Amino acid sequence: MKPLLEAVGITKEFRGRGRSLDVTALDGVDFSIMPGEVVGIVGESGSGKSTLSRILVGIEKATSGVVNHNDKAVETPADWRALRFDVQYIFQDPYLSLAPHMSVGQSIGDGLEIRGEGTPKERANRVAKTLEMVGLKASDAQSYPAVFSGGQRQRISLARALVLNPKVIICDEIVSGLDVSVQAQILNLLVELHRDQGVGIVFVSHDLRVVKYLCQRILVMHRGLIVETNTTENLFSNPQHEYTKHLLSCVPAGLSPSGI
Amino acid sequence: MTSAKNISQRNVLLSIQNLTISLDDRPGTSPVVNGLTFDVHEGECVGIVGESGSGKSLSSLALLNMLPKGVHISEGQILAQGKNLTQANEKDLRALRGALVSMVFQDPGAALNPSRTVGKLLSDVLEAHSDLSREAIRERSIEVLKEVGFPDPESRLKSFPFQLSGGLRQRVAIAMALINRPRILVADEPTTSLDVSVQKGILQLIRQRTVEDGIGCVFVSHDLGVIAEVADRVVIMYSGQVVEEGPVASVLTNPKHPYTKGLIASAPNMTSTLANPLRPIPGSLPSVGRTPIGCAFQDRCPEKSTGTCTPLKPTWSVDPSDSSHRWLCHSEAK
Numbered sequence: 001m002k003p004l005l006e007a008v009g010i011t012k013e014f015r016g017r018g019r020s021l022d023v024t025a026l027d028g029v030d031f032s033i034m035p036g037e038v039v040g041i042v043g044e045s046g047s048g049k050s051t052l053s054r055i056l057v058g059i060e061k062a063t064s065g066v067v068n069h070n071d072k073a074v075e076t077p078a079d080w081r082a083l084r085f086d087v088q089y090i091f092q093d094p095y096l097s098l099a100p101h102m103s104v105g106q107s108i109g110d111g112l113e114i115r116g117e118g119t120p121k122e123r124a125n126r127v128a129k130t131l132e133m134v135g136l137k138a139s140d141a142q143s144y145p146a147v148f149s150g151g152q153r154q155r156i157s158l159a160r161a162l163v164l165n166p167k168v169i170i171c172d173e174i175v176s177g178l179d180v181s182v183q184a185q186i187l188n189l190l191v192e193l194h195r196d197q198g199v200g201i202v203f204v205s206h207d208l209r210v211v212k213y214l215c216q217r218i219l220v221m222h223r224g225l226i227v228e229t230n231t232t233e234n235l236f237s238n239p240q241h242e243y244t245k246h247l248l249s250c251v252p253a254g255l256s257p258s259g260i
Numbered sequence: 261m262t263s264a265k266n267i268s269q270r271n272v273l274l275s276i277q278n279l280t281i282s283l284d285d286r287p288g289t290s291p292v293v294n295g296l297t298f299d300v301h302e303g304e305c306v307g308i309v310g311e312s313g314s315g316k317s318l319s320s321l322a323l324l325n326m327l328p329k330g331v332h333i334s335e336g337q338i339l340a341q342g343k344n345l346t347q348a349n350e351k352d353l354r355a356l357r358g359a360l361v362s363m364v365f366q367d368p369g370a371a372l373n374p375s376r377t378v379g380k381l382l383s384d385v386l387e388a389h390s391d392l393s394r395e396a397i398r399e400r401s402i403e404v405l406k407e408v409g410f411p412d413p414e415s416r417l418k419s420f421p422f423q424l425s426g427g428l429r430q431r432v433a434i435a436m437a438l439i440n441r442p443r444i445l446v447a448d449e450p451t452t453s454l455d456v457s458v459q460k461g462i463l464q465l466i467r468q469r470t471v472e473d474g475i476g477c478v479f480v481s482h483d484l485g486v487i488a489e490v491a492d493r494v495v496i497m498y499s500g501q502v503v504e505e506g507p508v509a510s511v512l513t514n515p516k517h518p519y520t521k522g523l524i525a526s527a528p529n530m531t532s533t534l535a536n537p538l539r540p541i542p543g544s545l546p547s548v549g550r551t552p553i554g555c556a557f558q559d560r561c562p563e564k565s566t567g568t569c570t571p572l573k574p575t576w577s578v579d580p581s582d583s584s585h586r587w588l589c590h591s592e593a594k
Contacts (some may be wrong), residue, residue, distance in 0.1 A: 044455035045426075049378035149544050155578065179311035180482065184540035192532060209485070209528040213538065236530075250460040251530060252485030 001030035002071050004058060004167055004200060005087060010065035012224075025051045026062070027224040035167060036198045040215030040232070042208055042247070047221040053204045054171050057089045075124030085115075088161035092173040098145040104131075104156055106140030111164045130163040134189060151182035160191065168200035169193075174208060187214060189205050212236060220244045224245050267304045267492060268584065272475035274300040274323070274361075274444050278336035281318050281327065281500075291550030292337075293319050294500045294556075300444065300476035305467065307491030308480045309523075313364060313545045314497040320448045321481045324361055327351050340444055342432065362437035368429035372421040378405075378432055379417030387435050388584075400439060408435045408465055416478040427458035431465070433506045438469060443471070448480045463490045484527055488512055493584070496520050499546050499556040506585030516577065517562045517587040555589065 008059065012026040026048045032145055033039050043049040054060040056067060058080045067074045069083040086116045089098040098107055108127045112118065118126070128138035134155040145153055154174055161169050171190070175183040187210065205211050211232075218235050220228045228241040239245045281293035284427060293315035300306050302372050310316040321327050322336060325345050338345040340361055341350070347543060348356065357363075365371040382401040386392060396416070397458050405413035408431045421429055430450060437445060447466060451459040470477045481487050487494055496504040496519065504517040515521045522541035532538060545558040552558050556570035568590060581583040 009390065044457065046516070151544065179485075179525060179545070180527045181311060181541040184528075184538040185540060187528070188540060199288065207528075208456070209530060209532065212530065213528040213532045213534070246457060250457040251461075252456075252463075252489050253530060 001034055003068070004035045004070065005031040005083075006030075006068040006071075007052070007056060007062075008068065009067050010055055010062045010067075012048070012055065012060065013063045018170075023180070024224055026055070028065075029095075029221075030225075031056070031161060031219065031225055033168060033200055036194070036200050038201045038203065038214060039195055039214045040218040041202065041204045041221060042206065042218060043212050043221035045205060046223070048224040049204050049206075050172055051223045053089075053172050053202060056170060056202070057066070057084065057087055059089065073127070081120035085164070085254075086167040088164060088166040088168075088173050089170045090157050092162050092176060092178075094150055094157050097157055098153060098160075100145055102140065102144075102149075104143055104145065107145075107156065108141070108160045111160065115164070116255070126163055127159075128157045128231065133162065134159045151178055151185060154178065155187055158186075159207050160194070162199070169198070170203060171203040171209045173206070174219065176205070176207070179192070183210075190214060208247065220247065231249065267301050270302040270304070271299055272299045273341060274478070275318075275339040276336070277339070279314065279319065279322060279338060280335035281322060281331050282334040284330055284332055286549055290335050290500065290551040290553070291334065292500050292548060293322070293497075295336070296495075296497075296502055297336075298495055298502075300478060302474045303471050304493065305470050305477040305479055305491045307494040309476065309484060309487055309494055310484060310497035311484065311523075311545060313499060313548065315500040316482075316497050317448055319497070320363070320446050320478060321446075323446050323478060324357055326357075326363075328588075338582065352550060355389070356383050358437070358442070359551045360442055361444040361446065362442040363441070364430070364437050364445065364447040364450045367451075367453050368419070368426065371433050372429060374421055376420075378419050378421075378424075379416065380474065381421075381432060381436055382417075382439055382507055387518070394519070401435075403436045403440045407438065408432075409461065410435065410533050420509075426454050427461065430454060430458075430462055434465065434469075436460070438473075441473070442475065444476045444478070446478045446480075449482070450479075451486060452481070453482075466490060482545070484512060485529060496523070499551045501551070501556040502588065503557060504587040506579070506587075507582065508559035510579065510582055510585045511547060513530055514579075514585075516579070516585075517581045517589050518555075518561050519557045520587070522543060522560075522562070535539060546553050554567045557589075 006028055010026050014023045014025055016022045018073050029052055042051045048231055051060060051159045055062045074080055105127050109123045112123045127141050131138055136155055175186050188200060194201060203214055215232055218232050221227050222243045228244045239248055276296055276298055279293060279296040280291050282291045283289055296319055298306060309314045311325060322333055333346050356403045381399045386397050402413045410431050432586060473504050479490055491508050494508045498519045504511060504520045515524055524581055525539040526541055528538060541560055553576040554572035558564060574588045575590050576588055578588050
């Protein structure tokens with residue numbers, strides 16, 4: 001099987017303005033995801049995990065390196081458009097990522113309209129179905145983002161990505177701003193999407209506990225490099241790189257509850 | 261962690277009694293903090309855990325009488341070494357804040373004045389409460405920076421906050437809080453904006469200062485894993501109400517209130533796997549001022565229909581083997 005999405009030798013430099021220094025955010029990074037795979041990217045702030053995920057969909061342009069989609073280099077604008085038919089991106093802050101002046105139905109249906117898929121009526125039906133899939137009501141399509149809570153907005157963002165039937169969704173810290181009880185609802189929704197529809201997920205997070213729960217394979221990033229990659233089980237039971245060991249030792253262990 | 265029995269025999273530094281915080285302009289709506297009561301002893305760290313809207317941050321601000329506009333303390337009192345902070349005037353409060361009671365905030369980038377050096381930030385706090393010579397100020401500043409694990413303090417006194425990493429900034433903020441040797445330290449999510457590896461150091465620091473200096477610490481967090489590392493006792497809040505409290509070990513390993521159970525079951529930890537899925541609490545938090553009368557959790561409670569639930573008049577149940585572990589629900593007590 002060939003990777004659905006692949007990045008080879010990605011570097012990214014940000015030019016410093018004024019007195020600030022140039023920053024090398026990514027220093028030669030390889031990444032790949034197979035169809036239906038759930039891959040986690042973990043790292044601390046400044047490790048380059050968000051930059052990598054943004055380069056994968058072309059929100060950010062790599063300084064050097066190639067993104068391959070279905071084994072073919074993505075170069076022209078048409079290539080990027082084709083890539084976005086398969087890959088959708090979900091942002092961290094659901095208060096910033098939804099247009100406040102568009103109804104939920106308009107926001108979700110927007111992508112379908114841009115692609116010219118179906119009649120207005122068919123589009124409305126798909127929107128309604130997708131809303132139900134993420135645990136909202138079909139009638140919510142008429143409401144505006146302002147009336148929804150953070151968790152509900154993140155469901156809307158998910159619906160916005162899923163209505164286009166992507167093969168992979170890239171989630172950049174999408175549960176970080178949510179309360180624990182709501183975070184679990186969204187995580188379980190991702191688990192269902194993967195299990196029932198085979199959607200692949202790139203899950204970017206600083207929280208090892210969340211990544212461990214959700215992902216099959218994990219990349220650990222540190223200062224613009226991938227320092228270790230392994231299956232979740234092996235990474236946690238037998239970490240190789242010093243930085244991974246250090247990171248694991250810092251996770252608050254908590255107390256394991258009994259009897260619930 | 262020191263044993264709970266040992267701690268409860270020590271002096272009470274901070275006593276919060278029936279603290280109730282209400283909205284100014286909407287009489288008749290439910291209070292945002294409803295009857296919060298707990299004691300903090302010497303060398304003890306009490307964690308307050310809750311989700312957004314639980315009232316945990318407002319409670320911590322109320323401890324220094326720093327509530328924002330729009331809310332006020334409508335009932336109850338806060339006794340810090342016998343002084344009632346709810347009755348204190350602005351002048352008394354100025355003398356208390358930073359000296360008897362200190363606070364550490366969530367975001368050290370926002371909490372530190374960007375135009376003052378580390379040395380200035382520290383001497384400001386020191387001069388506000390004492391009349392020391394420049395030499396003594398410098399000595400104490402270096403001493404407190406060493407206490408908070410700040411590397412190379414002599415040469416860093418001239419650094420500005422923007423020249424420091426997030427973890428070092430939070431250490432400066434903690435040094436500012438500790439420089440006058442307060443008896444009570446209030447920390448509101450002090451590690452939430454920091455990376456995990458930095459978080460660990462800050463938690464150890466707060467724990468160490470609490471135990472070694474005999475400070476009473478109130479530590480607010482949404483993260484049960486963090487609370488397990490830093491606190492002796494924990495108070496669980498939901499929508500302004502305390503639903504459960506007790507020693508950290510008993511509350512987290514043997515939770516009794518349905519909300520506490522739900523919170524623990526929905527938080528991923530290092531042992532969560534897909535085979536043992538997270539169990540989220542259905543529904544969402546009530547909006548501000550719309551907390552149900554009686555049990556705040558009744559609309560989302562999975563155990564409401566079982567046992568002997570009386571949602572309108574919940575009563576406290578107590579663990580027979582440890583009377584300091586109690587919860588506001590008796591559906592299990594039978």
